[in-house]
Amino acid sequence: MLKALREQVLEANLDLVKGGLVLYTFGNVSGIDRDQGLVAIKPSGVPYDRMKADDIVLTDLDGKKVYGDMRPSSDLATHLLLYKSFSGIGGVVHSHSEYATIWAQAARAIPALGTTHADYFHGPVPVTRVLTDAEIEGDYVLNTGVVIVEAIGDKDPMSMPAALVAGHGPFCWGRDAADAVHNAVVLESVARMAVHTVALRPETRGISQSLLDQHYFRKHGAKATYGQASSDKAL
Ligand SMILES: O=C(CO)[C@@H](O)[C@H](O)COP(=O)(O)O
Numbered sequence: 001m002l003k004a005l006r007e008q009v010l011e012a013n014l015d016l017v018k019g020g021l022v023l024y025t026f027g028n029v030s031g032i033d034r035d036q037g038l039v040a041i042k043p044s045g046v047p048y049d050r051m052k053a054d055d056i057v058l059t060d061l062d063g064k065k066v067y068g069d070m071r072p073s074s075d076l077a078t079h080l081l082l083y084k085s086f087s088g089i090g091g092v093v094h095s096h097s098e099y100a101t102i103w104a105q106a107a108r109a110i111p112a113l114g115t116t117h118a119d120y121f122h123g124p125v126p127v128t129r130v131l132t133d134a135e136i137e138g139d140y141v142l143n144t145g146v147v148i149v150e151a152i153g154d155k156d157p158m159s160m161p162a163a164l165v166a167g168h169g170p171f172c173w174g175r176d177a178a179d180a181v182h183n184a185v186v187l188e189s190v191a192r193m194a195v196h197t198v199a200l201r202p203e204t205r206g207i208s209q210s211l212l213d214q215h216y217f218r219k220h221g222a223k224a225t226y227g228q229a230s231s232d233k234a235l
Pocket residue numbers: 025026027028042043044045046072073074075094095096
């Protein structure tokens with residue numbers, strides 16, 4: 001059932017390890033088949049080096065398992081809410097990558113300090129509000145999705161493909177599972193550079209709106225000029 005999607009999601013999960021974003025069983029990646037309304041997601045707590053395409057769990061958008069013997073990722077409800085809220089996305093990543101998590105733990109948005117940031121994120125990467133005790137004691141995983149959607153607000157989720165969950169870590173998304181991992185790897189790089197930039201020059205104000213716009217739109221959207229015509233995100 002949806003073998004190609006399960007294989008893509010397996011590869012994307014293994015790419016979290018290759019990208020240095022996760023330790024042990026931390027983190028998770030999912031992908032969606034919009035036509036069938038089914039999500040393929042990492043099984044919970046399974047070491048990446050033992051994970052097989054058959055271990056990838058399929059659920060519907062209500063979280064009902066339709067394929068697989070394993071329990072789905074413990075973050076499933078967050079992934080599902082993001083798919084329901086952001087209709088253009090095809091993949092979701094959660095990691096505890098260190099520098100992005102440092103910003104999340106500090107409950108600070110990552111400021112747009114340079115063109116590396118602007119190539120991927122059209123503005124500061126937002127941080128969620130801190131969940132209330134009632135939200136934590138209720139459905140914490142679902143409410144994590146709620147505060148991410150709030151933090152994105154009226155921004156286009158494809159121009160801001162990441163948010164930091166205060167006190168927790170980053171969630172990223174993209175056109176598919178591989179694209180979401182790509183964004184998560186870049187987010188970690190941008191977060192690392194921002195920590196050091198702010199340490200070196202605490203008063204830094206970041207780049208201007210015009211430089212941010214120029215770099216972002218050079219790579220994204222109908223008028224993008226970067227790379228080759230067939231690719232929105234050539235490296
Ligand atoms: O943040 C968390 C749990 O709070 C997760 O990222 C875990 O690190 C991985 O959980 P599974 O996807 O294996 O359930």
